[in-house]
Amino acid sequence: MILYEFVCSQCGHAFEEFQKASGEAVQCPECRSGQVKRLLSAVRCARSSGSSGASEPACAPGGFS
Numbered sequence: 919m920i921l922y923e924f925v926c927s928q929c930g931h932a933f934e935e936f937q938k939a940s941g942e943a944v945q946c947p948e949c950r951s952g953q954v955k956r957l958l959s960a961v962r963c964a965r966s967s968g969s970s971g972a973s974e975p976a977c978a979p980g981g982f983s
């Protein structure tokens with residue numbers, strides 16, 4: 919299985935989850951919103967070297983509230 923990273927569009931919570939089946943909806947564990955955005959796999963703190971990576975909190979330490 920592949921662990922994907924998601925960011926909730928509602929509350930901004932970043933989390934990781936295994937995707938079980940393709941197209942399966944993923945909910946935010948914080949606010950139960952389905953408005954989540956999947957990041958590229960293994961995007962852990964990848965330094966977005968100037969290429970428009972500023973908008974995504976890919977480096978959020980998880981406790982960001």
Ligand SMILES: [Zn+2]
Pocket residue numbers: 926927928929930931946947948949950951
């Ligand atoms: Zn959320």
